[in-house]
Amino acid sequence: MSEKRDYYEVLGVARDCSSDDLRKAYRQAALKHHPDRNQGDAAAELRFKEASEAYSVLSDDQKRATYDRFGHAGLGGGADFSGAGVNDILNHFQDMFSDFFGGMGSPFGGGGSNGRRRRQDRGQDVRVEVELTLEDSMLGCKREVPVHGRAACEDCSGSGAQPGTSPTSCQQCRGTGQVTAQRGFIMFSSPCARCGGTGSFIPNPCGTCRGSGSVERQRRVIVTFPPGIDSGQRLRVPNQGMPGPNQTPAGDLYVDVHVAADERFERQGDTLGTRLRVTFATAALGGKAEVTLPDHTQVGVDIAAGTQPGAVVLVRGKGMPRLDRSGRGDLHVLVEVMVPTKLSKHAKKLLKELEEELGAAETHAAS
Ligand SMILES: [Zn+2]
Ligand SMILES: [Zn+2]
The missing domain is CATH 2.60.260.20 (Urease metallochaperone UreE, N-terminal domain)
Incomplete structure (x- = not known):
């Protein structure tokens, strides 16, 4: 193993730089050497790991102080990223990356090598088609539109808990939804298996939906079609799509309109x-x-x-x-x-x- 470079030198910052400067410098280095941008380039991967390691130390006030006084030796070899997988590093810095890139997911194109899980925070959208007559279109109308698929369980109001009971905080992860494990120097966190990352646990699941909060059933959604609506137009009915996972908002319902031909x-x-x-x-x-x-x-x-x-x-x-x-x-x-x-x-x-x-x-x- 070759001699480690100085962390400040790696990030190209002054020894007295602010934490803001550090972030900026790391962001720049991470973007430049990111594995998704440099597929198969071992040198870039090394630079990426090197910058990540430097940042992980210098962004921690205590570790930075230790490093300033004792150099690499002061960290006792615990801060070595060279053996870590790129995915581990990306997961480790996941919060910061999403911060950098405004929560847009990977800035390097979807499906990159980082394998980060995009948090699903609302239900899926649903699309239905509705046929109207020309009279409907001229006057405007209201229609009950049948929507098939999962819908909030009526017995537990979508909570998944048996009526009269309520979900409790998950003991495995203490309600955080994340469990952490240490590998070398880095703490890795992953979604809690017991609660599926939700942080809450249902001791008495609702019998109807078995705790999922939703059941397969047909609903009828009342949709208002404005006068003048035409074929090929689409209406959006907010929150009438599939129920969101873990009490998150439902998706939207999209209604594609078809106005039937009238021979007259x-x-x-x-x-x-x-x-x-x-x-x-x-x-x-x-x-x-x-x-x-x-x-x-x-x-x-x-x-x-x-x-x-x-x-x-x-x-x-x-x-x-x-x-x-x-x-x-x-x-x-x-x-x-x-x-x-x-x-x-x-x-x-x-x-x-x-x-x-x-x-x-x-x-x-x-x-
Ligand atoms: Zn239920
Ligand atoms: Zn849990």
Whole structure:
């Protein structure tokens, strides 16, 4: 084993540096030599261990004082990280790393070699699909949405303890959820096996959920769909997902909306399209007609004289509601002209006369 370098030299700090400077220096060194960034680089691993060892000593006031007076010899070889595994070191500094990196987990990309356990502090999100009619969408509605999966046990209100009893502090870990073991110089902590890291223990588990606090069952969640909701949109209902482990908050429920097609209407965002059949006379002379909207309200449509088949009449503000409550889109009415298929003798006579008259007018107009 080669001669140990001076800890201050390793971290590149002055002998009288503050604990703040120490942290900064170690953070820099740890980032640079982190095993996740230097896969298979033995030299970097050594530097990482060296910096970690230096920091573990200098960040402890008592050990730092000992080291300042007696050097490496004063620590009696207890502070040797060279034989420690990288994972042990990472676990040892876990709190500090999460501090450094704002609790974002590994800054070196997920699934690194450090194997740190990400604490789960809420339940899983759940996704369901709901189909609505165009009428539902136009008016807005409330629906009871069935959600399958684990849900808080109703008998123990999710505590896992038999009604009338309550969880106690775990004796194995004294309620901390962590047990520590010493290997050489370093104290390693790991989740307590008896309580699963929760720190609490249930002496009388609830019979219904066997102490887990949740059971597999179907729930019904009332979801409010705002007017104007459209296919492909997603609503979030907070805290209606899976129950969180160990009394932590539940996840969220995501509701994916599908608005069923309605053959009478076409929809594009807040614009609504529909067809209107008018008689030949109305198309030619002009007049009033009515269309029925998905919410069963009637809307008057002005047909101008001489309206051609296939013409589109725009009715402002009678389309679908906007989600931001800024009003409604427009209604586009496609005009179809009805051609009668059953004609009485009299009607035929009138039409012939009309044709002659119109034909004369056409000829007159054309000449
Ligand atoms: Zn229960
Ligand atoms: Zn425990």
